[in-house]
Amino acid sequence: MEIVKVVIPAAGLGTRFLPYTKTMPKEMLPIIGKPAIHFSVQEAINSGIDHVLFITNRSKELISNYFDSAPDLDSLLEDKNKLHEVKDINHIIKTAHFSYIRQSSPLGLGHAVLMAKPFIGKEYFAVALPDDIIMGKKPALAQLIRIARQEKATVIAVQEVPHDQVSSYGVIRIKKQITPNLFQVDSLIEKPSLKDAPSNLAIIGRYVLSHKIFSSLEEISGYATNELQLTDAIAHMLQQNERVFAYKIEGTRYDVGTPRGWLKATVDLAMQDPLHKEDILQVVQKHTQIYIPTNQPLQKVI
Numbered sequence: 001m002e003i004v005k006v007v008i009p010a011a012g013l014g015t016r017f018l019p020y021t022k023t024m025p026k027e028m029l030p031i032i033g034k035p036a037i038h039f040s041v042q043e044a045i046n047s048g049i050d051h052v053l054f055i056t057n058r059s060k061e062l063i064s065n066y067f068d069s070a071p072d073l074d075s076l077l078e079d080k081n082k083l084h085e086v087k088d089i090n091h092i093i094k095t096a097h098f099s100y101i102r103q104s105s106p107l108g109l110g111h112a113v114l115m116a117k118p119f120i121g122k123e124y125f126a127v128a129l130p131d132d133i134i135m136g137k138k139p140a141l142a143q144l145i146r147i148a149r150q151e152k153a154t155v156i157a158v159q160e161v162p163h164d165q166v167s168s169y170g171v172i173r174i175k176k177q178i179t180p181n182l183f184q185v186d187s188l189i190e191k192p193s194l195k196d197a198p199s200n201l202a203i204i205g206r207y208v209l210s211h212k213i214f215s216s217l218e219e220i221s222g223y224a225t226n227e228l229q230l231t232d233a234i235a236h237m238l239q240q241n242e243r244v245f246a247y248k249i250e251g252t253r254y255d256v257g258t259p260r261g262w263l264k265a266t267v268d269l270a271m272q273d274p275l276h277k278e279d280i281l282q283v284v285q286k287h288t289q290i291y292i293p294t295n296q297p298l299q300k301v302i
Helices: 036-046 061-066 071-079 083-095 109-114 140-151 163-168 213-221 230-239 259-271 277-287
Strands: 005-009 051-056 097-102 125-128 132-135 154-160 170-177 182-190 201-209 244-248 252-255
Touching (some): 005 109, 036 125, 036 132, 051 061, 125 140, 132 201, 182 230
Parallel strands (some): 154 244
Antiparallel strands (some): 154 201
């Protein structure tokens, strides 16, 4: 089974980051010198994928500019012996093929994936949501691709979340546990209440999908209200006796779709970078110092 294509939906309005996103795509938020969307594309390439389809809108031209060659810049940097500063992005540009489809209105993740049908054909394919950055020894998509090949079925990424947070996620009901990290899915419940949640395994932004997802998306689109949801289409596949598996991803996930999550990712990844670690530590220590109202020396609270 060859899985060489990834769909990256990037047509959201990014209202949580206004006014920044009035002119700048939220996917281009910087995280240690790279835009957030860089991490999703790099993960896909590290997973053996070389065809990337972005679902964008008319205000996201900066994404296509970023993943395009810039000979004048390269020449300038080469003259200044600084070509290493664009080494990572140039490697991505040379390795992958990029395509773009515009989503005219924000009609949901399912609608964005359905727009990829002509690009995918009859293949299995990956979906990576750029709001989720997942760092680990093995790329998250590579973990899912291995399971998809093993089971010859759709695989969704899940993560254990605290029980009081299940209402913020789609959650799986387990049909059968196969290994400590692998589950056959019985059903999906979108944002259940705590008492109705069948597990605390929440769906996160990585998928490997059978092309049969398109038939399900088309069938449910006739009665979908407002937005077409990908989880509804996966649930429909289950109802059609298609097997769906969930894999508990190994790695650290950062939700950069919110200002709080973006800030956590920025600080945490900076702390792992030798170039920035000491600077971050100084700032953190500065803001965690307190004075004891005696003649005692300054105390540090970390």
